[in-house]
Amino acid sequence: MAVLIAALVVAGLALIWFAASFKVLQEYERGVMFRFGRLRPIRQPGVQVVFLGIDSMVRVDLRIVTLTIPPQDVITKDNVPARVNAVVLFQVTDPVRSVMGVENHAVATSQMAQTTLRSVVGRADLDTLLAHRADLNEDLARNINAQTEPWGVEVKVVEIKDVEIPQAMQRAMAREAEAERERRAKIINAHGELQASEELGQAAEILSRNPASLQLRYLQTLLELGADHNSTVVFPLPMDIIGPFLNKMSSGVPAGMPAGMPTGMPTGMPAAPAASVPQAPVTVPDGSHS
Incomplete structure (x- = not known):
């Protein structure tokens, strides 16, 4: 009876052990299998048998992972202090290398992105950092990808999010x-x-x-002045019309009279001799005579 009970217990434990050996991998996961510490072929999505105590399996997510780089204190090429943060999108392309090549590929990629960000931004001046951010993003992605490629990790996108400069x-x-x-x-x-x-x-x-x-044009100007309801009207006259009159007046000869003719006397009459005219006394307000 004791032997039967022991056999039932062993059978039950074996059944539980066997049932616990079934693992399910999602479509976006791959399983890196080890048996007694030795690498086994990679496991595909679906139901997989992983014997407890014999096999061990590491699940590797093949989806794109978003990694936020915390703000980094950097000094640009023109000696301007700034705080720069960025975002990195990476994806595991080789599950075996991501497990065998590095302890934690996500942490390693984050640290590599931080150091590369400080290095690349330190080689650029402030104007390039603000106006040519796309070129810096491409340079960052290329440098980070060169470091993570041996780990089976491919960097898809690197974008500088924000740049803080002193007030x-x-x-x-x-x-x-x-x-x-x-x-x-x-x-x-x-x-x-x-x-x-x-x-x-x-x-x-x-x-x-x-x-x-x-x-x-003069008439149009007069029309524009009259449209404003002004009380003063200015008649512009061209200088070529009034110029001869001004010249005659300055010379003391009326317009239309020959030069050298005395003014104020008809033509052909001799000039009368000037007569002396006695001056009348002028009364000054203070009573004196002059």
Whole structure:
């Protein structure tokens, strides 16, 4: 009876041991199998038999893993301190090498990404870090992939997420950007003045070819002044019309009279001798006479 009970116990334990030896691998997993410490062929997805105490299996996930690199304190090529963080997407391509080549491929990839990030950013200046981030991302992915390829890990994407610079440097960059915009505004204004002067010169040349066009321009100006309901109307006169009158007035000869003719006397009459006229006394407010 005791022998039967012992046999039943042994059979039960064997049944439990055998039932516990069944393992299920998901479609995105692969199993690296060891039997008595020796590497066995890789196990595919599905139900696999792993005998307890004899075999051991390491599950390897083949999906893309997202790894966040914590902020790293770096100094750029132009001696500007900055804090840079990034994200790394990697995938295991060889399960056997990921287990046999490194103890923990995720931790190793994270540490390698941090050191490579500091090294690559330290070789670039601040302008490159801010404006040419895509080139730095490609350089990071290439350098990290060269280190992780012997482990059966392929780096898919490396992206620099954020770049933090000191507040003093931010204010200096803001002043620089403001000065650059002011310089562009002055250049644009100067170009506008140059183009306007060229257009005005061409317009003046066209108007000078036909005096009637200039008179029409005067009339249009009067129309624009009258549209504003102004109480004062300015009549512009061209200098070529009033110029002769001004010259005659400055010489003391009325317009239309020959030069050398005395003013205020009809033509052909002799001038009368000037007579002395007695001056009347002028009364001054204080009572004295002059």
